[in-house]
Amino acid sequence: MDAIVVDELRKRYSDVRALEGITFGVRTGEVFGLLGPNGAGKSTTVKVLATLTKPDSGRAEVAGRDVVREPNAVRRAIGYVPQSSGVDRDATGRENLMLQGRVQGMSGRALESRVGEMLELLGLAEAGDRVVRGYSGGMKRRLDVGLGLVHRPQVLFLDEPTTGLDPEARAAMWDELERLAEGESLTILLTTHYMEEADELADRLAIVSRGRVVVEGTPEELKQSLRGEAVEVELGDGRAAEAEAVVAALDGVLEATVDGRRLRSRVASGARAIPSILSALEAKGIGVEAVTTHRPSLDDVYLHYTGREFAAEDEQGRAGDSGGNGPR
Amino acid sequence: MTIAVRHTWFMVGRQLRNLMREPIWIALLLVQPMVWLLLYGQLFKRVTHLPGGGFGTTSYITFLAPAIVIMNSFFGATWSGMAMISGLDRDVLPRFLATPVSRISLVVSQIVRSALIAVIQGAIILLVSLALGVRVHTGVVGWVVMLTAAALMNSAFAGLSQGIALLVRKEATMIAIANFIGLPLFFLSSTLISIRQIPHWMQIAAKFNPVNWGVIAAREVVLPGTDWNSVGFHLALLFALSVATAAFATWTFRAYQRTI
Incomplete structure (x- = not known):
C-alpha cells in the first residue's frame, strides 16, 4: 500500500497558482524527496498533506485516510516538522515533547518514557531540562524532528529540514535522519532545495517545478536518464x-x-x-x-527537465514569494 | 468538549510555566499600576474635596484602588495578542495545527492565560492597597467581585486583542492599535475621577465604555452604600462582551487558517 497518494492537487492563493495538478505516490517505508526551488509548490504540498490547508481540487491520502474528509485521522498518523522551527523557545526540550505527546493523546508513564527515549535518541538527554532558547540551531532542529516523532507516527513530513543550518550541523542532521528512518520504520516525505540533500537521503524523488512534478525516480535513475x-x-x-x-x-x-x-x-x-x-x-x-x-549531477537533471538553471529559478521563486502570496 | 477543555488546560499550563520561569515579568507589569496608586494617588489626594463631590469617600486612594485593578487588567488585555503574533511568526502554531489539538483551545488558552495573570496582579494591587489603608466595605465578597471584574474585563479585551492579532499579524501594527484603543477608553471613564466631575459628553460616552463598566462594578463593592443591582448588571455586560470577543477571536482564527 502507498503511504501517500497525491492525485492532481490544485491550489491557488489569490493570484498565485501554487499547485497545478501535482501527482505522485510514496510507498510505505521509503524516504521520498520533493526537490525544487523556493516557490515551486513543495511546502504547499506538504501543508495540504499535513491538513494545514485544503486543496482547491484533487485528492490526497495519507496512511489510507483522505486529508480533507478525515483530517483528524491523518493528524494522528503523521508528524510534521515545519520549515521554520515550531518549538516553544521559552519551554524546556522535555516540556515541548511532553505537550506534543499530550495533544496527540499520550499520557502517564508511557509518555514520560517515550519522551526520555526521544531525548536520548536525539542526543538531547543532557539538554532536555534546559530552556530551548539556549539551544544551538542544530539542537533546536533535532528537537523539531523529535516533536514530529514523539507519538510514533506512520508518516513524517520534513519541510526543508536543514535550511539555515551550517554545513557541519547539516551533515549531522543527515546522519540523524538516516538513522531515524531505519529505526522507526517510517515513511518520510522531505522537501528540499539542496540537490546533495535529496541525493543523500531520498530513496526516490520527484522534481517539482511550478506546482507540478516534472520527473520522478531514484536519484540514480534520474542521473542515468541523462x-x-x-x-x-x-x-x-x-x-x-x-x-x-x-x-x-x-x-x-x-x-x-x-x-x-x-x-x-x-x-x-x-x-x-x-x-x-x-x-x-x-x-x-x-x-x-x-x-x-x-x-551529470542532479543539477543537470533539473536543468534538463525544467529547461532552467536551478539557482536562477530559486532567485525567481524568492522574488515571487515576497510578492505577498499566502504562505509565509 | 471535554477534549477542548483538556487541551486548553495543557496550553494554559505551557504558558504559565513559561511565565513562572521569568517572574520578573509579573513584577515589571506591576510597576505601572504602583506608580498610579502611589504617586498619582498622592499627587491628587485632595481631589475628593472638589465641590460637586461624587467620590463617595474622602480617601482618594480608596476611590482609586479598585479602578487601578481594572485599569491594569484592561491594559494587560490589550497587549495579550502579542503572544499570538510571536506564535505565528515562529511556526509554533502551524506545528500544533498538524496535530489533533482542539482548534478552539489554541485561542481560548491565550485568553485564559491573560485573565489569570490579571487576577494575580489584581490580588497583589489589592494587598498593597490594604497596606495603604484602603478598606473594602463589603469584605471578602468585595474582593471576589473585584477580581471577577478584573478577569471579565481582561477576557473581554483579550478576545479582541487576539482577534486583531490574527487579522494584522504584525507586531508594529498591533502596538499601534493597542495604543489607539487603550488610551481613549481609559480616559473616557471614571477610573481617575468621579463621573460627576467630568464633562457631560464624556459622561455619556462613559456609559458605553466597557472599561467604565468594570470600574463601576469594582468600586461599588469598596465604597459604602453598595448598589448590588449595578454590580450585577455591569458584570453581566462584561460577561456578554467576553463571549462576543471570544467568538470574534475564534472567527479570526478560522480566517487565519484559510491563509496558511
Whole structure:
C-alpha cells in the first residue's frame, strides 16, 4: 500500500497558482524527496498533506485516510516538522515533547518514557531540562524532528529540514535522519532545495517545478536518464547567446543552455566534444576562461527537465514569494 | 468538549510555566499600576474635596484602588495578542495545527492565560492597597467581585486583542492599535475621577465604555452604600462582551487558517 497518494492537487492563493495538478505516490517505508526551488509548490504540498490547508481540487491520502474528509485521522498518523522551527523557545526540550505527546493523546508513564527515549535518541538527554532558547540551531532542529516523532507516527513530513543550518550541523542532521528512518520504520516525505540533500537521503524523488512534478525516480535513475557527460564552459565576455547557438548546433552536443557567463552543455562524449566546442567558439572570436566536465549531477537533471538553471529559478521563486502570496 | 477543555488546560499550563520561569515579568507589569496608586494617588489626594463631590469617600486612594485593578487588567488585555503574533511568526502554531489539538483551545488558552495573570496582579494591587489603608466595605465578597471584574474585563479585551492579532499579524501594527484603543477608553471613564466631575459628553460616552463598566462594578463593592443591582448588571455586560470577543477571536482564527 502507498503511504501517500497525491492525485492532481490544485491550489491557488489569490493570484498565485501554487499547485497545478501535482501527482505522485510514496510507498510505505521509503524516504521520498520533493526537490525544487523556493516557490515551486513543495511546502504547499506538504501543508495540504499535513491538513494545514485544503486543496482547491484533487485528492490526497495519507496512511489510507483522505486529508480533507478525515483530517483528524491523518493528524494522528503523521508528524510534521515545519520549515521554520515550531518549538516553544521559552519551554524546556522535555516540556515541548511532553505537550506534543499530550495533544496527540499520550499520557502517564508511557509518555514520560517515550519522551526520555526521544531525548536520548536525539542526543538531547543532557539538554532536555534546559530552556530551548539556549539551544544551538542544530539542537533546536533535532528537537523539531523529535516533536514530529514523539507519538510514533506512520508518516513524517520534513519541510526543508536543514535550511539555515551550517554545513557541519547539516551533515549531522543527515546522519540523524538516516538513522531515524531505519529505526522507526517510517515513511518520510522531505522537501528540499539542496540537490546533495535529496541525493543523500531520498530513496526516490520527484522534481517539482511550478506546482507540478516534472520527473520522478531514484536519484540514480534520474542521473542515468541523462546520457553522456556535462561540459561547462566559462565564457570570457558577454556574447553568451551567440555562444549558445554556436555550441547547440555542433554534432555530438545534446543540449546547451547559458546562465550568465556560464555555458552548460550535455554531450555524448566529453573527449570528442570539447575540442570542437573550443574551436567553434574560437572561430567566432568568443573568449573562453575555463572548461570543466563531469558526470551529470542532479543539477543537470533539473536543468534538463525544467529547461532552467536551478539557482536562477530559486532567485525567481524568492522574488515571487515576497510578492505577498499566502504562505509565509 | 471535554477534549477542548483538556487541551486548553495543557496550553494554559505551557504558558504559565513559561511565565513562572521569568517572574520578573509579573513584577515589571506591576510597576505601572504602583506608580498610579502611589504617586498619582498622592499627587491628587485632595481631589475628593472638589465641590460637586461624587467620590463617595474622602480617601482618594480608596476611590482609586479598585479602578487601578481594572485599569491594569484592561491594559494587560490589550497587549495579550502579542503572544499570538510571536506564535505565528515562529511556526509554533502551524506545528500544533498538524496535530489533533482542539482548534478552539489554541485561542481560548491565550485568553485564559491573560485573565489569570490579571487576577494575580489584581490580588497583589489589592494587598498593597490594604497596606495603604484602603478598606473594602463589603469584605471578602468585595474582593471576589473585584477580581471577577478584573478577569471579565481582561477576557473581554483579550478576545479582541487576539482577534486583531490574527487579522494584522504584525507586531508594529498591533502596538499601534493597542495604543489607539487603550488610551481613549481609559480616559473616557471614571477610573481617575468621579463621573460627576467630568464633562457631560464624556459622561455619556462613559456609559458605553466597557472599561467604565468594570470600574463601576469594582468600586461599588469598596465604597459604602453598595448598589448590588449595578454590580450585577455591569458584570453581566462584561460577561456578554467576553463571549462576543471570544467568538470574534475564534472567527479570526478560522480566517487565519484559510491563509496558511
